[in-house]
Amino acid sequence: MCRKLYDYVRYDLKEIAFPSSLPDPPHIKKRRKLTWHERFLVLKEASRLYAASWVRDIGPDLRPNDYKKDDGTEDKSNGDKSRSTETEPSALEDIAVAARGGMETLRPALQRLYMTRASAYRDALKSFIEGYQEGIQQVMEKKEDSSKAQQEGNTDKNSA
Numbered sequence: 001m002c003r004k005l006y007d008y009v010r011y012d013l014k015e016i017a018f019p020s021s022l023p024d025p026p027h028i029k030k031r032r033k034l035t036w037h038e039r040f041l042v043l044k045e046a047s048r049l050y051a052a053s054w055v056r057d058i059g060p061d062l063r064p065n066d067y068k069k070d071d072g073t074e075d076k077s078n079g080d081k082s083r084s085t086e087t088e089p090s091a092l093e094d095i096a097v098a099a100r101g102g103m104e105t106l107r108p109a110l111q112r113l114y115m116t117r118a119s120a121y122r123d124a125l126k127s128f129i130e131g132y133q134e135g136i137q138q139v140m141e142k143k144e145d146s147s148k149a150q151q152e153g154n155t156d157k158n159s160a
Contacts, residue, residue, distance in 0.1 A: 091116075 024030070034042065091113055098109035 095106070095109050095113065098105040
C-alpha cells in the first residue's frame with residue numbers, strides 16, 4: 001500500500017500537477033536559445049509595446065518601423081492624431097468624465113460603451129458566419145464535382 005502511494009506521488013501526481021508537453025512535430029526546427037542580453041531586449045521591447053497599447057492611437061512615434069514606408073504620410077498621421085484626440089474623447093475619458101457626474105451620467109456612458117461593443121461583436125460574428133457558410137459551400141461544390149467525375153468515370157467503364 002505504501003509503495004503504491006509512493007509511486008502515485010512520485011509519478012502520477014507530478015504528471016497531473018505539471019503535465020509534460022507533447023513533443024514537437026518532425027518538421028519544426030528548434031531555435032537557438034537567446035542570450036541574457038537578447039532576452040532583456042525582447043522584454044524591453046515587449047514592455048514598451050504593451051505600455052503603448054494602452055494609448056488609443058499607436059502612431060509613428062511608438063511603432064516607427066511600421067511607418068517607414070512613406071515619409072510624407074508621417075506628418076499627416078501626426079496631425080490627424082492630434083486632431084482626433086481633441087475632437088473625440090476615448091471611451092475611458094468619456095467614462096471618467098461621466099463618473100465624476102454621478103450615477104445619472106455614468107449609466108448612459110456605460111450603455112453607449114456596451115452598445116458599441118455589442119455591435120462590434122455582432123458584426124464580427126456575422127462576418128464569421130458568412131465566411132463559414134462560404135467555406136461550407138466551397139467544400140460542397142468540391143464534393144459534387146468529385147462525385148460527378150467519379151460517376152462519369154463509372155459510366156465510361158460500363159459503356160466500354
